[in-house]
Amino acid sequence: MDSNKGKMGNGDAVWDRFVQGDESCFRRLFKIHFDSMYGYGIKLCSRPELVRDCIQELFKTLWERRDELEHIESPNVYLFVSLRRKIITRQKAQRKLDGDLEEVDEGKFTQFAREEIIIKDEVKFQQKEELKKALNQLSDRQKEVIFLHFYNGMSYREIEQILSINRQSVRNHIYRGMETLRSILDTEIMKLVISLLVTFLLFV
Known part of the structure; x- marks a missing residue:
């Protein structure tokens, strides 16, 4: 990118x-x-x-x-x-x-906090809560890819290298993640999501 x-x-x-x-x-x-x-x-x-x-x-x-x-x-x-x-x-x-024999889950990615998606003062508290909940319904890998791409400005190629997955998988995770958000959020909040993520890409 x-x-x-x-x-x-x-x-x-x-x-x-x-x-x-x-x-x-x-x-x-x-x-x-x-x-x-x-x-x-x-x-x-x-x-x-x-x-x-x-x-x-x-x-x-x-x-x-x-x-x-x-x-x-x-x-x-x-x-x-x-x-x-x-x-x-x-x-x-x-x-x-x-002495813990449980395997470390290398794909685990923790949840988004509300403060991580606050970048516009006019965004209402309830909208922030809904957006946080929606983001946290994504799979761990979808959250990680979205975090790297939108929050850190990583290109698909860079994410591919970091996570050792192919570029099509990166695209698929982002696409499916956005589709999941669309299915959860109403149109107004989804427009907000796109605005927030684009802002991250512009100012990361």
Whole structure:
């Protein structure tokens, strides 16, 4: 998606300088990506401390292995993929330590909170509640794809890489998710949904 290029263009330049060993760019890279990575991570496991720890560990590893990262074409995708893997690995390790034999659900994606869809003051409280409930009726994978695409400006290709699914599956999840919303919401609120999601894409 071209809308993401403007946002990530500067980030890519910072990445290149970080790879060359610029510590100030390394700190800036952390600042640029932390909020979006934390927002995604908290959806995967709902444990703020674990997510923060994983992000900190990931950036520590990035600095230590920066000489190996020149080949990375999309820093944004690399960071999201790495964070996803690290969180799942940590969850599995914790369960093993606790003696919990239940498998970690790698496709689990937590619910949307109302504050995540508030971007227009004129949106009524009741409409926000209905929209939140509708979004949370989507499957975990539909929610994750919509979150990555509309909330983080990820292209289909980037989502394909992050979730290790083909591009048609990405399209299908978005299409079916929107169809589910249309079946739940009345016309007025559905127009609001489209307006909100388009706004996310424009200003992400």
